[in-house]
Amino acid sequence: LMMTMSSPFWSQIVAELTPYTPGEQPKSLSGETPLIKLNTNENPYPPSPAALKAIGAERGERLRLYPDPHSEQLKASISDYYHLSPDQVFIGNGSDEVLAHLFAALLKKPQPILFPDITYSFYPVYSQLYGIEYKTVALTERFEIDVEAYAQPNGGIIFPNPNAPTGLLLPLEAIERLLQQQLKYNPSSVVVMDEAYIDFGGVSAAALVDKYPNLLVVQTFSKSRSLAGLRVGFALGDRALIDALERVKNSFNSYPIDRLASAGAVAALEDEAYFQTCCKKIMTSRTDLAHALQVRGFEVLPSAANFLFVKPKHIPAQELTKRLRQVNIIVRHFKMARIEEFIRISIGTEAEMGALIKSLDQIA
Amino acid sequence: LMMTMSSPFWSQIVAELTPYTPGEQPKSLSGETPLIKLNTNENPYPPSPAALKAIGAERGERLRLYPDPHSEQLKASISDYYHLSPDQVFIGNGSDEVLAHLFAALLKKPQPILFPDITYSFYPVYSQLYGIEYKTVALTERFEIDVEAYAQPNGGIIFPNPNAPTGLLLPLEAIERLLQQQLKYNPSSVVVMDEAYIDFGGVSAAALVDKYPNLLVVQTFSKSRSLAGLRVGFALGDRALIDALERVKNSFNSYPIDRLASAGAVAALEDEAYFQTCCKKIMTSRTDLAHALQVRGFEVLPSAANFLFVKPKHIPAQELTKRLRQVNIIVRHFKMARIEEFIRISIGTEAEMGALIKSLDQIA
Numbered sequence: 001l002m003m004t005m006s007s008p009f010w011s012q013i014v015a016e017l018t019p020y021t022p023g024e025q026p027k028s029l030s031g032e033t034p035l036i037k038l039n040t041n042e043n044p045y046p047p048s049p050a051a052l053k054a055i056g057a058e059r060g061e062r063l064r065l066y067p068d069p070h071s072e073q074l075k076a077s078i079s080d081y082y083h084l085s086p087d088q089v090f091i092g093n094g095s096d097e098v099l100a101h102l103f104a105a106l107l108k109k110p111q112p113i114l115f116p117d118i119t120y121s122f123y124p125v126y127s128q129l130y131g132i133e134y135k136t137v138a139l140t141e142r143f144e145i146d147v148e149a150y151a152q153p154n155g156g157i158i159f160p161n162p163n164a165p166t167g168l169l170l171p172l173e174a175i176e177r178l179l180q181q182q183l184k185y186n187p188s189s190v191v192v193m194d195e196a197y198i199d200f201g202g203v204s205a206a207a208l209v210d211k212y213p214n215l216l217v218v219q220t221f222s223k224s225r226s227l228a229g230l231r232v233g234f235a236l237g238d239r240a241l242i243d244a245l246e247r248v249k250n251s252f253n254s255y256p257i258d259r260l261a262s263a264g265a266v267a268a269l270e271d272e273a274y275f276q277t278c279c280k281k282i283m284t285s286r287t288d289l290a291h292a293l294q295v296r297g298f299e300v301l302p303s304a305a306n307f308l309f310v311k312p313k314h315i316p317a318q319e320l321t322k323r324l325r326q327v328n329i330i331v332r333h334f335k336m337a338r339i340e341e342f343i344r345i346s347i348g349t350e351a352e353m354g355a356l357i358k359s360l361d362q363i364a
Numbered sequence: 365l366m367m368t369m370s371s372p373f374w375s376q377i378v379a380e381l382t383p384y385t386p387g388e389q390p391k392s393l394s395g396e397t398p399l400i401k402l403n404t405n406e407n408p409y410p411p412s413p414a415a416l417k418a419i420g421a422e423r424g425e426r427l428r429l430y431p432d433p434h435s436e437q438l439k440a441s442i443s444d445y446y447h448l449s450p451d452q453v454f455i456g457n458g459s460d461e462v463l464a465h466l467f468a469a470l471l472k473k474p475q476p477i478l479f480p481d482i483t484y485s486f487y488p489v490y491s492q493l494y495g496i497e498y499k500t501v502a503l504t505e506r507f508e509i510d511v512e513a514y515a516q517p518n519g520g521i522i523f524p525n526p527n528a529p530t531g532l533l534l535p536l537e538a539i540e541r542l543l544q545q546q547l548k549y550n551p552s553s554v555v556v557m558d559e560a561y562i563d564f565g566g567v568s569a570a571a572l573v574d575k576y577p578n579l580l581v582v583q584t585f586s587k588s589r590s591l592a593g594l595r596v597g598f599a600l601g602d603r604a605l606i607d608a609l610e611r612v613k614n615s616f617n618s619y620p621i622d623r624l625a626s627a628g629a630v631a632a633l634e635d636e637a638y639f640q641t642c643c644k645k646i647m648t649s650r651t652d653l654a655h656a657l658q659v660r661g662f663e664v665l666p667s668a669a670n671f672l673f674v675k676p677k678h679i680p681a682q683e684l685t686k687r688l689r690q691v692n693i694i695v696r697h698f699k700m701a702r703i704e705e706f707i708r709i710s711i712g713t714e715a716e717m718g719a720l721i722k723s724l725d726q727i728a
Contacts, residue, residue, distance in 0.1 A: 007604035008552035009578065011472035019614030022433050029429075037429070046425040055427075055624070059419050061410040063593035063628070065393075065401070066586070069386050093457055096617045108375035129615040188372035214373065222430070229427035229623035240371035250383030251493040253460045259593035260419070260624045264427070 013129070020125045023332050031328075036355055038346040039330040041197070041307050043226035045281065045349070047264065048274040051227065054267035055260045067262060069254045077266045078234055082206045088236055090245040093256040095196055095220035095233030098245070100126055101252070102216060102235065105244040106190050108132050109155030113189075116145060118339055120164045120194065139163075139338075143301060145170050147178045151185055158192040162202055165334060165344045167303030169202045179212045190241065192216045197305035199224035199279050200286070206236050213238040223306055224279055225268045230261040282306050282347045289345070289353050296360065307346045309339075315364045317343045323363045329356055377493070384489045387696050395692075400719055402710040403694040405561070405671050407590035409645065409713070411628065412638040415591065418631035419624045431626060433618045441630045442598055446570045452600055454609040457620040459560055459584035459597030462609070464490055465616070466580060466599065469608040470554050472496050473519030477553075480509060482703055484528045484558065503527075503702075507665060509534050511542045515549055522556040526566055529698060529708040531667030533566045543576045554605065556580045561669035563588035563643050564650070570600050577602040587670055588643055589632045594625040646670050650711045656721050660728075671710045673703075678728045681707045687727045693720055 006015045023040035046052075075086040092098035103126040107113045112133035115123050127134045137149045143166045150157050157178070162169040175193065182191050191214055193205045198219065205217050216237040222228035235245060249256070268275070290300045290308055297313035312320050321333040321343055332344045345356070370379045387404035410416075439450040456462035467490040471477045476497035479487050483500075491498045501513045507530045514521055521542070526533045539557065546555050555578055557569045562583065569581050580601040586592035599609060613620070632639070654664045654672055661677035676684050685697040685707055696708045709720070 007608065009470055009554050009605060010608045011469055013472065014469050014608045014611050017611045017615050019611050020618060021614075022430070022618040025430055025432050027432070027436075040430055042430065043428050045428065047427050052423055052427070055423050056420070059416055059423065059624075063411050063416070063419075064407050064409065064590040066386070066389055066404055066406065066592040067595075068389050068391070072391075093617060093620055097620070100616045105375055105378050106373055108377065125615045129612070190373050226428040228430040228619075231431075231619060231622040241373060244371065244374045244378045247378050247381045247383050248493070250385075251381050251489045252464045253457060254384060254386040255592075255595060256457055256461070256620075258595040258622065258625055260423075261622055 017128055018125065020122045024330060026330070033328045036329045036348060036352045038348055038352070038356070039332040040228075041223055041305070041346045042228050043223060043278060043282070043306065044347070044352060045226055045278045047226040048268050048271040050271040050274070051264040051268040054263040058259050058263035063259060067255050067257060067259045071257050071262055074232075074257065074262050074266055077269045081269055082204075082236060084206070084209060084236060087239050088209060088242055090235040090237075090242045090249070091257055092233045092235070092249070094222060094231040095194070095218050096122065097256060098218050098233045098235050099194065100129070101245050101248045102192060102218070103127065103132060104130050105248040106192075106216065106241060107156040107158065109189060111153050111155035111186070111189065113156040113158065114150055114152070114154045115158050116163065118143065118163070118166060118336070120160050121334070121336075123158060139166070143168055147174050147181065150178060151181050154186050154189055156189045156192065157182060158194060160194040160196060161205070162197045162304040164197070164305070165307070165332070165339070165342075166301050166309050167197070167305040167307055168301060169304035172203050172205065172208075175205050176208060179208065179215055183212070183214055190214050190216055192218060194218045196220050196223055199275075200306045201283055201304035209236050209238065213240065216241050221265050221268060225265070225275065226278065227264060227268060230264050232257060232261050232265040285350055285353050286347045289347065289356075292357050307344050309342050309344050311342050312364065317341050320363065324359060327359050329359055381492060382489065384486045388694060390694070397692045400693045400712060400716050402712055402716070402720070403696040404592075405587055405669070405710045406592050407587060407642060407646070407670065408711070408716060409590055409642045411590040412632050412635040414635040414638070415628040415632040418627040422623050422627035427623060431619050431621060431623045435621050435626055438596075438621065438626050438630055441633045445633055446568075446600060448570070448573060448600060451603045452573060452606055454599040454601075454606045454613070455621055456597045456599070456613070458586060458595040459558070459582050460486065461620060462582050462597045462599050463558065464493070465609050465612045466556060466582070467491065467496060468494050469612040470556070470580065470605060471520040471522065473553060475517050475519035475550070475553065477520040477522065478514055478516070478518045479522050480527065482507065482527070482530060482700070484524050485698070487522060503530070507532055511538050511545065514542060515545050518550050518553055520553045520556065521546060522558060524558040524560060525569070526561045526564075526667065526669040528561070528669070529671070529696070529703070529706075530665050530673050531561070531669040531671055532665060533668035536567050536569065536572075539569050540572060543572065543579055547576070547578055554578050554580055556582060558582045560584050560587055564670045565647055565668035573600050573602065577604065580605050585629050585632060589629070589639065590642065591628060591632060594628050596621060596625050596629045646711050649714055649717050653709070653711065653717050653720075660724065671708050673706050673708050675706050676728065681705050684727065688723060691723050693723055
């Protein structure tokens with residue numbers, strides 16, 4: 001894709017932007033040798049049959065009508081699920097849109113915001129888009145988040161929990177310590193917990209929403225609910241924080257959630273048994289893969305997410321990524337300081353994990 | 365919906381926003397007396413059966429995977445349809461998201477932008493969201509756009525064609541005059557033609573895209589393609605303008621178009637016969653309704669859209685809106701200078717138009 005470098009028609013911000021680059025989305029996974037896609041942390045299991053059924057039921061004449069601009073039904077489902085009230089829920093077109101709106105609504109403050117030096121690489125992009133100053137806080141040598149390092153003047157704190165791409169989980173008591181510390185030192189700045197991967201072994205901070213007015217929790221249907229193709233994310237927080245998001249959203253796009261996405265998400269949330277089964281299978285495969293890699297000399301970070309962040313012993317990470325791509329296995333490598341010797345592997349099905357190990361044994 | 369008035373957690377922009385208010389979307393159109401919904405310019409006819417079939421085919425295991433972040437298939441379909449190249453096409457989550465991105469990417473300039481005093485009421489909201497100065501240009505007494513009135517310093521020009529909520533069409537030769545005039549007086553400012561309603565009797569400026577580097581055309585699948593419930597809009601323009609939109613979009617949300625929406629939109633675009641039939645039926649009903657209203661003393665503006673903007677003779681517009689709502693017919697009234705004596709009526713099915721006339725005869 002050739003990009004124009006600049007144009008007199010552009011507003012000032014455009015030329016300065018360095019957009020986010022998502023992982024490769026190949027057109028098709030089938031072919032002579034089917035692709036094994038372990039690069040964007042999708043769920044290897046299909047969406048709940050109940051979700052597919054609900055989408056089928058909504059697919060019809062009604063699509064001529066706008067969806068509910070307030071997504072009330074989905075808000076009711078999510079608030080029930082987390083024992084909150086509907087006005088503590090915000091819905092967006094994937095958690096990326098939720099994040100975009102919250103950067104504008106809650107993180108553009110007089111002080112710079114804080115996030116880890118190694119984290120979701122969309123955060124600096126949002127900051128640039130909205131002209132938000134940020135400061136990174138180094139993870140410890142073991143890639144852990146040091147809560148006390150965030151006790152400094154800031155306009156807000158954001159990080160994924162578990163963190164990406166490391167997979168490391170910050171326990172709930174540490175988050176509560178962070179929330180109290182932030183209320184004390186930066187009483188008008190929020191803490192955003194980006195919980196895209198929380199369902200694979202973590203405990204959500206959703207339970208703290210009623211207690212901390214400075215907490216916003218962001219989640220998605222893309223990972224644990226197997227609905228990346230539908231684009232639904234949400235935020236949970238005190239009503240004042242949700243109002244801020246609604247104001248920005250309603251000044252941007254009245255209807256970001258289409259009828260089929262809303263119907264599918266509601267049904268997915270109701271199918272608790274299917275959800276638990278898929279999450280458990282992924283956690284089991286994660287344990288198995290971690291073991292198989294450790295046996296082969298890989299350094300494996302302890303992961304509470306649906307991926308492993310690992311450092312190969314006998315081959316540079318970038319080289320291994322290339323070699324795997326040649327045998328139709330896609331993993332993700334980040335050319336970034338401190339982590340360029342690591343690769344991120346999404347947890348696939350048992351069969352996919354078996355094929356991965358077989359290929360690794362042939363490569364190195 | 366109670367809104368918080370302010371909060372120390374909000375960024376400065378939030379408290380200043382006055383969000384857009386879309387027309388009422390009732391939960392259900394059925395009931396003892398079915399609702400006749402003529403307030404948000406939806407198509408009264410269902411989506412193309414081919415679109416519904418394509419959505420059905422995409423509904424399945426694949427929904428676990430992210431959609432193509434570049435919507436290449438849909439870009440190819442749209443560019444084929446308009447005899448352009450795919451890099452002259454931008455896709456968004458409804459034309460409202462396309463508009464939001466273009467305000468940020470192309471209309472935030474040192475000079476104020478221009479739009480009519482009576483027009484789509486989302487434009488001032490976008491301007492506020494991005495801190496864009498604007499100046500309104502009065503429509504003529506007959507509610508027409510006066511091209512020469514836009515020959516003044518500006519950072520960009522935007523209006524719907526046909527205009528909303530008036531329905532009046534600016535002919536293509538006038539648009540070409542405007543584009544030339546703008547190139548002469550404001551050579552680095554764009555002209556945006558918001559063609560949400562162009563398929564109901566207008567001629568798209570899409571054919572001018574190759575000739576004018578300062579032209580951006582915005583369209584939607586929500587009206588003439590009966591897919592408001594799916595959220596797909598697009599822009600056509602010179603590659604440099606499209607690049608600007610892509611840069612902002614890719615700094616905001618990688619995947620705004622879900623898999624089902626993309627599949628449905630591609631199929632809808634291919635079903636030209638169905639599209640033509642629906643548009644023709646709506647245009648015929650529009651002519652019939654205009655006649656019936658004129659006979660009853662209404663002032664009816666000449667419309668090239670799927671709605672009529674009309675001034676009742678014997679009853680104030682707001683009162684008529686209320687009285688129609690009491691008999692389950694929803695139309696839209698705007699409490700705005702110059703047009704508060706008008707109501708906007710979306711064109712429905714023949715049966716719905718018959719029921720409307722019957723109710724009008726009972727009311728006034």
